[in-house]
Amino acid sequence: MPISASFRRAIPAASCSPAVVDKRSRGKRAWKGKPNGMDPLLELLLNAVVAGLLLGAFYAAVAVGIAIAFGMLDIPNLAHPAFVVMGAFAVWLLNDAFGLDPILAGILCLPPFFLLGVLLYQAYYACFESRGDNALQGLAFFFGILFVTEVVLILVIGADYRTVAAPYIGPNWRIGGIDLPLRMLVPALVSLLMIGGLHLLLTRSFIGRAILAVSQDPLALQLMGASPVRTKRLAFGLSIATAAIAGALLIIIQPVEPSIGREFIGRAFAVVVLGGMGSFVGMLMAAMVLGVTESLVATLFSPSWAPAIAFGFLLPTLAIRAGGLMGRKL
Amino acid sequence: MASSLAIDGLEAGYGTVRVLNGLSLTVGAGETVALLGTNGNGKSTLMKCIMGLAVPMAGSIRAEIDGVTHELAGARTEDIVSLGIALVPEGRRLFPRLSVEENLTLGAYRPAARAGLRRGLEYCFEAFPRLAERRRQLAGSMSGGEQQMLALGRALMSEPRILLVDEPSVGLAPLLVKRTIEKIRELKESRNLTVLMAEQNFVQALSIADRGYVIVHGEIAFTGNSAAELNDNELIRKFYMGL
Numbered sequence: 001m002p003i004s005a006s007f008r009r010a011i012p013a014a015s016c017s018p019a020v021v022d023k024r025s026r027g028k029r030a031w032k033g034k035p036n037g038m039d040p041l042l043e044l045l046l047n048a049v050v051a052g053l054l055l056g057a058f059y060a061a062v063a064v065g066i067a068i069a070f071g072m073l074d075i076p077n078l079a080h081p082a083f084v085v086m087g088a089f090a091v092w093l094l095n096d097a098f099g100l101d102p103i104l105a106g107i108l109c110l111p112p113f114f115l116l117g118v119l120l121y122q123a124y125y126a127c128f129e130s131r132g133d134n135a136l137q138g139l140a141f142f143f144g145i146l147f148v149t150e151v152v153l154i155l156v157i158g159a160d161y162r163t164v165a166a167p168y169i170g171p172n173w174r175i176g177g178i179d180l181p182l183r184m185l186v187p188a189l190v191s192l193l194m195i196g197g198l199h200l201l202l203t204r205s206f207i208g209r210a211i212l213a214v215s216q217d218p219l220a221l222q223l224m225g226a227s228p229v230r231t232k233r234l235a236f237g238l239s240i241a242t243a244a245i246a247g248a249l250l251i252i253i254q255p256v257e258p259s260i261g262r263e264f265i266g267r268a269f270a271v272v273v274l275g276g277m278g279s280f281v282g283m284l285m286a287a288m289v290l291g292v293t294e295s296l297v298a299t300l301f302s303p304s305w306a307p308a309i310a311f312g313f314l315l316p317t318l319a320i321r322a323g324g325l326m327g328r329k330l
Numbered sequence: 331m332a333s334s335l336a337i338d339g340l341e342a343g344y345g346t347v348r349v350l351n352g353l354s355l356t357v358g359a360g361e362t363v364a365l366l367g368t369n370g371n372g373k374s375t376l377m378k379c380i381m382g383l384a385v386p387m388a389g390s391i392r393a394e395i396d397g398v399t400h401e402l403a404g405a406r407t408e409d410i411v412s413l414g415i416a417l418v419p420e421g422r423r424l425f426p427r428l429s430v431e432e433n434l435t436l437g438a439y440r441p442a443a444r445a446g447l448r449r450g451l452e453y454c455f456e457a458f459p460r461l462a463e464r465r466r467q468l469a470g471s472m473s474g475g476e477q478q479m480l481a482l483g484r485a486l487m488s489e490p491r492i493l494l495v496d497e498p499s500v501g502l503a504p505l506l507v508k509r510t511i512e513k514i515r516e517l518k519e520s521r522n523l524t525v526l527m528a529e530q531n532f533v534q535a536l537s538i539a540d541r542g543y544v545i546v547h548g549e550i551a552f553t554g555n556s557a558a559e560l561n562d563n564e565l566i567r568k569f570y571m572g573l
Contacts, residue, residue: 206444209436213425220423223381225411225440225488278427 048299056291057188063271068239071277081261082149087247106248117240153258161255187249282326332359333491340389350548364539372548373528382407416490422481426470437487454483475506
């Protein structure tokens with residue numbers, strides 16, 4: 001069955017480093033090959049779409065931290081994917097040493113990652129933001145953080161690919177001809193849960209509304225009795241904390257090595273910009289569009305074309321809707 | 331119990347430029363006081379000093395709220411807001427990409443005002459029916475007059491005792507200026523506020539003020555102990571009202 005075999009490669013291919021992922025999943029998930037009457041091409045397309053949606057949900061988990069930092073706080077945190085990888089390694093350490101469930105490990109990593117974000121913002125504020133020259137210098141700062149984080153990870157953990165063990169890595173649900181690998185489904189659900197929770201926090205709480213407002217007019221926010229610096233510090237802490245969960249999801253989906261985060265920088269920023277700065281709903285939609293496009297291209301043409309065509313699709317969309325899909329535009 | 335404000339010998343500026351030169355004024359409990367002056371004489375700087383957004387070099391700003399006197403010079407803005415002092419800033423300074431309701435809600439940010447959020451929203455929507463109609467609309471997409479109403483409403487959401495209003499007439503059509511000023515009087519009476527209003531539109535400001543000061547080069551050049559005294563002053567009529 002050549003077609004289904006090529007589909008089987010499609011999911012991991014779209015989520016980077018196909019060769020490695022294939023090696024791990026091979027054998028665990030034997031292809032049953034039972035024909036169920038659906039048109040093979042239709043089945044292939046449906047599978048690609050579902051795989052793309054699951055992948056998109058994971059992209060959203062990586063992008064949500066950037067949606068907060070870049071979309072709401074105007075902080076160009078290029079290093080976010082590196083923190084996601086750092087989160088993945090932290091989860092790997094906990095999983096490897098204590099056999100902790102990767103998602104539970106990710107949750108345990110939330111407080112230290114929040115603290116890391118708070119400290120990082122404090123440094124960024126003291127060095128750049130308080131002096132008013134935060135555009136290009138800030139970009140260079142976070143670019144530096146990206147490389148430093150990578151190098152530190154290589155020195156501490158090594159350059160090897162690492163994987164975690166969990167009961168949901170391996171099994172595959174099959175519903176009406178549609179494959180639902182749990183290693184993609186569980187991360188997608190956790191991602192949606194996290195984004196939903198953050199959305200509630202931002203739109204229903206006072207501090208959340210202050211986070212939405214802080215980059216629009218810091219002085220006016222001060223007149224409301226909120227400190228812009230404290231608001232941004234808290235929000236940036238939250239943004240980096242999401243990297244712990246995104247890292248757990250990443251290492252559930254695929255093996256991780258220190259520089260793998262770079263593959264997500266372009267995707268994550270594109271998703272945030274396409275979604276419309278500051279809109280979680282738009283970001284989620286954009287992530288799904290990117291995931292489905294990549295997955296379809298990988299299935300129908302070749303995995304190596306996936307990023308190019310996905311971005312080729314994003315650019316004209318932005319040309320037509322400059323404010324993104326759902327951004328708050330004036 | 332009403333609240334009052336006393337400013338004494340205030341000096342402030344930016345860098346080496348001195349904007350306020352020993353300015354003194356008082357706003358008695360329950361009064362509406364107009365601070366009159368043309369652009370560049372220090373009205374906004376005074377407002378910023380009261381709110382802790384600019385730090386005075388000398389002098390004192392004392393607010394008496396419910397019988398307790400607080401020194402505001404050098405205090406943090408958050409703490410000043412928490413005392414129950416609110417500013418409607420010049421140019422309104424709304425959050426343009428937040429909805430009307432979100433803007434109002436942020437007005438109730440100070441801890442003491444949060445419990446009264448629902449009550450405050452109801453009050454604002456009743457006082458400004460236009461805001462109720464547009465509660466889901468982005469603040470930046472509204473007209474100047476509506477934005478000024480929203481800025482007033484947002485300041486009231488913090489349940490202030492002392493309300494500072496900086497140049498409410500800027501950028502508004504004459505009819506809207508009149509309506510805005512009238513609204514300030516209405517709100518002041520129904521909420522028992524103490525109001526200090528900086529304005530360059532003398533005629534409109536004096537229509538609701540109990541007293542007024544004329545500020546020139548960062549100093550009080552003329553004190554009018556009643557609106558009539560200012561209205562009838564020959565020089566003021568000549569220089570500021572064009573009469």
